Amino acid sequence: MDLLTFSLHNVFALLQQMSVFLVIAYLFTKSPFFRSFHLHTLHPRTQLLLYFIFSSFSILGTYFGLPINDAIANTRAIGATLAGIIGGPFLGGAVGLTAGLHRFFLGGFTAASCGISTTVEGIMGGLVHVYLVRHYQQHRLLSPAVAFFTTLVAEIVQMIIILLLSKPFDQALALVRIIALPMILANSTGAAIFVSIIRDQRKMYDDLSVFFSAKALKMAEKTVSILSLGFNMTTAREVALVIREQTGVGAVGITDREKVLAFVGEGSDHHVVGQKISSSQTRKAISENRIVYADGGEKKWRCNLSRECPLGSVLCVPLRVDNELIGTINLFEPQNKLFLVTNKTLGEGITKLLSDQILYARYIEQKTLVTTAELKIAQAQISPHFLFNALNTIIAITRKDSDRARDLLLHLANFFRKNLKHTRSLATLEEELNHVHSYLVIEKARFEDRLQLEMDIDSELLALNLPVFTLQPIVENAIKHGISNMLGQGVIRLSVGRESGLVRISVEDNAGNFAQSSRKGVGMSIVEKRIKNLCGEKHGLEIYCIPQVKTIISITVPEGGCKET
Amino acid sequence: MIRALIVDDEIHARTEIATLLAETGAVEVVGSCGNGIDGLKLVNKLRPEVLFLDIQMPVINGFEMLNMVNREIMPHVVFVTAYDQYSLKAFEEKTLDYLLKPVDGERLKRTVAKLQQTIVENRRPVYETEEIGRIPCILGNRIRLVCLSEVVYITTTVAGVHVTTMDGEYFTEVTLKVLEERSRLLRCHKQFLINMDYIKEIILLDGGLGRIVTRIGQEIPVSRRYLKLIKKKLFI
Numbered sequence: 001m002d003l004l005t006f007s008l009h010n011v012f013a014l015l016q017q018m019s020v021f022l023v024i025a026y027l028f029t030k031s032p033f034f035r036s037f038h039l040h041t042l043h044p045r046t047q048l049l050l051y052f053i054f055s056s057f058s059i060l061g062t063y064f065g066l067p068i069n070d071a072i073a074n075t076r077a078i079g080a081t082l083a084g085i086i087g088g089p090f091l092g093g094a095v096g097l098t099a100g101l102h103r104f105f106l107g108g109f110t111a112a113s114c115g116i117s118t119t120v121e122g123i124m125g126g127l128v129h130v131y132l133v134r135h136y137q138q139h140r141l142l143s144p145a146v147a148f149f150t151t152l153v154a155e156i157v158q159m160i161i162i163l164l165l166s167k168p169f170d171q172a173l174a175l176v177r178i179i180a181l182p183m184i185l186a187n188s189t190g191a192a193i194f195v196s197i198i199r200d201q202r203k204m205y206d207d208l209s210v211f212f213s214a215k216a217l218k219m220a221e222k223t224v225s226i227l228s229l230g231f232n233m234t235t236a237r238e239v240a241l242v243i244r245e246q247t248g249v250g251a252v253g254i255t256d257r258e259k260v261l262a263f264v265g266e267g268s269d270h271h272v273v274g275q276k277i278s279s280s281q282t283r284k285a286i287s288e289n290r291i292v293y294a295d296g297g298e299k300k301w302r303c304n305l306s307r308e309c310p311l312g313s314v315l316c317v318p319l320r321v322d323n324e325l326i327g328t329i330n331l332f333e334p335q336n337k338l339f340l341v342t343n344k345t346l347g348e349g350i351t352k353l354l355s356d357q358i359l360y361a362r363y364i365e366q367k368t369l370v371t372t373a374e375l376k377i378a379q380a381q382i383s384p385h386f387l388f389n390a391l392n393t394i395i396a397i398t399r400k401d402s403d404r405a406r407d408l409l410l411h412l413a414n415f416f417r418k419n420l421k422h423t424r425s426l427a428t429l430e431e432e433l434n435h436v437h438s439y440l441v442i443e444k445a446r447f448e449d450r451l452q453l454e455m456d457i458d459s460e461l462l463a464l465n466l467p468v469f470t471l472q473p474i475v476e477n478a479i480k481h482g483i484s485n486m487l488g489q490g491v492i493r494l495s496v497g498r499e500s501g502l503v504r505i506s507v508e509d510n511a512g513n514f515a516q517s518s519r520k521g522v523g524m525s526i527v528e529k530r531i532k533n534l535c536g537e538k539h540g541l542e543i544y545c546i547p548q549v550k551t552i553i554s555i556t557v558p559e560g561g562c563k564e565t
Numbered sequence: 566m567i568r569a570l571i572v573d574d575e576i577h578a579r580t581e582i583a584t585l586l587a588e589t590g591a592v593e594v595v596g597s598c599g600n601g602i603d604g605l606k607l608v609n610k611l612r613p614e615v616l617f618l619d620i621q622m623p624v625i626n627g628f629e630m631l632n633m634v635n636r637e638i639m640p641h642v643v644f645v646t647a648y649d650q651y652s653l654k655a656f657e658e659k660t661l662d663y664l665l666k667p668v669d670g671e672r673l674k675r676t677v678a679k680l681q682q683t684i685v686e687n688r689r690p691v692y693e694t695e696e697i698g699r700i701p702c703i704l705g706n707r708i709r710l711v712c713l714s715e716v717v718y719i720t721t722t723v724a725g726v727h728v729t730t731m732d733g734e735y736f737t738e739v740t741l742k743v744l745e746e747r748s749r750l751l752r753c754h755k756q757f758l759i760n761m762d763y764i765k766e767i768i769l770l771d772g773g774l775g776r777i778v779t780r781i782g783q784e785i786p787v788s789r790r791y792l793k794l795i796k797k798k799l800f801i
Contacts, residue, residue: 385621388647389575392666396581446575484574485623487600487708 010066010073010179014186017064018075018193024060025194028053029201047087051094054083058099058118062106072114073179076103077121077158077187078194081151084125085141085195092129096122110175113165117158124154142199144192151191155184216346219246220353227357228364231326233273236261243331243350247343250311253279253330254319257286261327266334270306278304285316285328291348292316295339301332313339317351321358329354371533372425382419383480386442393446408445411438419469425534426564427468429461429496429505436471436494443479447490451483456495461503465561467530473523474507474541474553482511482551498559502539506554514545514553524553531555535562567680570613571597572604572630573645574622578666582617582645585670589677601630602701602708605738608634615661615680616640621647624708625701632694632747633701633739641683641690643676661690697747702728702735711735713748717779719758731781753777753787753795767795 058079065074076099084092096119104115128150132140140146159180166172222242226235236254240262244252251265255277263271277283281301285292294301296313303309312335319327331347333339390412398405415438418431444451475494483490493508528541535557544552569592573579579597586592592615596607600622608616620627631642644663661683662676699710715730721741728735741758744750750758759777767787768776775787775795787795 384648388666389578392581392647392668393575393577395667396577396584399581399584446577448576450574484621487602487623488706 010068010182011185013066014073014075014182015189017066018078018186018190020064021057021061021075021078021190022193022197024057026197029198047091050083050087051091051098054079054087054091054095055098058083058095059102062099062103068175068178072103072106072108073183075183075187075190076114076118077151077155077183078191080118080122081125081154081187082147082191082194084122084127085129085147085150087126088129089123089126092122092124092126093119094122096120109171110162110166113162113172114158116165117161120161121151121154121158124157125150142195142202144196144199147195148188148192152184152188155180155187159184212342212346215246216349216353219243219346219350220357222246223350223354224357227354228361230361230365231256231358233261237264237273239354240264243329243347247331247346249331249339249343249347250334250337251332253282253332254327255282255286255330256327257325265332267303267306267309267311267332270303270309279314279316279330280304281314282316282328282330285318286325289318289320289325291318293344296333296335310334310336312336315339315344315347317348319351319355319358321355321362326358368533371530382416383476386476389446390442393442397445404445408442411441414438415442418472424564425468425530426465426562429457429464429466432466432468432471433457433462435469436475439472439475440492447479447483450486450488450490451479452489452491454491454493456493456497458497461496461498463561464503464557465563466505466557467527467534467562470527470531470555471505471507473527474555477521477524477553478507478509478511478551482509482513485513486511499556502556502559503561504554504556506552508550508552510550512545512547512549512551514543514551527555531557531562534564566593567591567615567677567684568593568595568611568613569615569617570595570604570607570611570640571617572599572601572607572622572627573597573617573619574599575619578619578645582668582673585668585673586617586677588670589674591677591681601625601627602703602738604630605633605701608638608640609738609740612638613640614684616642617645617664618642619645624710631692632697633743635740635743636694636746639690639692641680642692643680660692694747696749697739697744700728700737700739700744702737704733704735709735711737713750713760714762716750716760717763717781717783718760718785719744719750720785721756729783751791751795751798753785753791755788757785759785761798767799 056079058076061076061079062072062074065072065076080092080096080099083095100115100118103118104111128146129141132138132146159176162176163169163172166175219242223239226238226242229235240252240254241264243249244265249265251263251267251271253263253271254261259276260271260273262273277286279301281292281294292314293299293316294314301312301314303311311332313333315331317329318325319329329347329351331343333343390408394405394408394412397408415435418435418438440453444453475492478492479490483492491510494506495508496503496505498504524541531539531541539556539558541553541555544554569586571579571582571594573582576599579599583594583597586594595611595613598604598607602625604616604618607613618627618630622630627644634640641661643661645666645668646663647666649665662679664672664676697713699712700716702709702711711728711730717729717731719726719728719741721727724736726737726739726741726744728737741756744758745752750760753759759779763779763781764777765780765782766778768778769792770776773789773792775792777785777787779785
């Protein structure tokens with residue numbers, strides 16, 4: 001009875017010192033190191049750090065211990081066992097050995113047995129680690145139950161070691177009878193609580209990051225469609241509204257290098273769009289190309305425009321695209337409100353995101369520019385051969401038939417006008433056919449009997465929209481590489497018709513020369529690219545060739561035509 | 566009057582240059598045609614003094630056609646082209662002149678003057694020729710370009726020049742002499758050229774004559790004069 005009372009007293013005393021211990025553990029989980037440490041990949045540096053931390057815990061456990069009969073009832077086992085569970089047998093052993101040696105030098109009749117048993121406890125924790133990892137149970141490394149039972153068994157083993165190694169035996173037995181229960185209970189419980197503190201803290205960080213990721217993603221989602229239209233006053237305002245809504249800051253301002261592009265929130269009565277940048281912090285962010293932060297505490301933000309301005313703190317983040325500074329994003333909080341660190345992080349993150357989006361928008365714009373430039377090239381690629389041969393033909397015809405010559409000149413003029421003037425990206429089938437007609441009338445005059453034309457056009461489709469300058473290059477291709485290389489009579493057949501939910505336009509010649517130059521020429525690939533850009537990826541250009549018999553180049557477009565982008 | 570041949574694949578281009586030439590009063594157009602194969606035929610037949618030649622034409626172009634003309638009957642050449650994509654300047658020394666379409670009458674007069682001068686001085690046109698890679702052949706109403714490596718042998722008869730390949734016999738306007746000069750084919754008889762790659766065996770006959778058996782079994786006569794040369798080529 002007496003013994004039990006003493007034991008209970010010891011249990012409470014040990015639990016008490018364990019509480020101190022847990023406070024330290026709690027503080028550890030608050031350290032920046034803890035945030036960056038990942039259980040699954042322990043780098044040597046992290047291992048070393050963990051070694052020091054757990055060794056300190058373990059040694060502290062000895063110091064906080066309760067001297068009983070020339071021995072110390074303590075919580076040393078927690079550090080060693082947990083080090084083993086978390087870091088493996090090597091780390092556990094190292095921590096156990098360190099704390100054990102320390103205990104050994106403190107002396108007493110259990111010095112040797114306690115020293116050895118602490119090392120054994122560390123290694124036991126390590127064996128549990130190995131077992132869990134081998135059985136793909138890594139998630140249980142931070143399980144309080146595992147920590148509890150491992151420590152429980154480890155402490156029992158320690159008691160046995162004390163009984164086996166400490167002399168004299170009867171004194172050891174008396175000691176074990178007193179300390180066994182409190183130490184086993186206190187250490188197991190302490191380890192379990194320690195682990196659950198670590199686990200809860202981690203979970204909290206995870207939850208927080210989920211929360212912030214969600215916010216950031218939402219902002220990304222909302223801004224991406226805005227910035228694809230470019231970076232200007234209109235889009236800047238929309239972006240500023242999204243940022244303010246998601247972060248809840250007092251005001252958001254967006255500037256380019258000189259002036260305010262957008263300002264929403266408190267103080268927008270005197271922070272007006274279009275004015276020169278007044279904030280010295282923003283100017284500093286631009287001139288030094290770095291983030292400038294005035295937290296409202298030591299560093300205050302003072303409005304240079306109005307004494308009445310409610311704003312008191314600011315975060316100015318430079319907006320860089322491709323290493324070039326194009327403006328700033330500014331998050332403000334009023335004087336009576338704290339600037340949240342999370343908002344600071346979010347502000348910096350979102351700026352990076354916006355940079356990427358602007359870059360992407362620029363890329364898309366460039367891509368369209370390239371296609372437009374290519375169209376220009378295609379248009380400019382009127383073959384000089386065609387032009388001079390046409391003129392030569394018309395001059396010859398002038399002698400015999402001036403009316404026909406006049407008609408041909410008008411067609412030539414029409415052809416050139418169509419080629420030179422194209423401001424829109426789409427044209428109706430009718431316009432395209434008109435262009436091709438002028439071209440073909442001239443080619444027919446050049447080749448006369450060598451060229452025969454056949455047309456089969458569904459007149460209901462005349463209003464259909466196609467990428468401008470689609471048809472003529474295909475027809476020209478058929479003549480230049482087909483008919484003009486034939487000795488016999490050439491036939492060009494142009495047909496436009498519906499075909500299972502789409503419209504097919506085909507140009508067929510009877511030369512069958514395409515196989516000889518099996519790749520698509522520049523002209524054809526530009527036509528194909530523009531159809532894909534303006535009508536969708538599934539549309540395009542197909543080539544079918546039976547050598548010496550026929551070549552069919554056909555394009556397909558949606559039934560409803562192509563749409564302006 | 567200078568006798569001229571016009572080869573151009575566009576009919577109006579032919580009539581236009583013919584009209585302009587007639588206006589000079591110094592040139593008589595003896596013929597005109599729309600492709601290089603007909604052009605070759607007419608050069609062989611009409612022996613013109615000058616050839617007004619388009620470059621871009623179906624199947625064989627102007628350069629290729631010139632390559633197949635016998636040196637002895639080579640006329641003076643004036644290239645007439647719409648667009649100077651071949652940098653004709655480079656050919657200026659080799660050809661008599663070149664004209665750009667649409668042809669200017671005054672410019673043509675200068676060409677004709679140059680032509681008259683050349684003929685008076687009796688300067689012969691000498692054009693560098695290249696090895697013939699493909700022989701334009703006619704089979705029925707089709708033109709086929711026969712690669713030299715496909716040719717087994719070529720023979721000339723009263724009907725013309727016949728090209729024999731593994732899969733048929735074709736007729737060509739290119740003469741045996743031109744083919745001998747500008748290809749790897751070997752003369753083995755006055756009327757025969759043989760592709761060495763297709764020789765299976767050579768049977769030696771009495772009196773220094775021989776007979777070639779080709780890989781598909783045709784027999785080709787070898788005359789005394791050429792047998793020695795062939796033996797030499799074969800290191801016999």
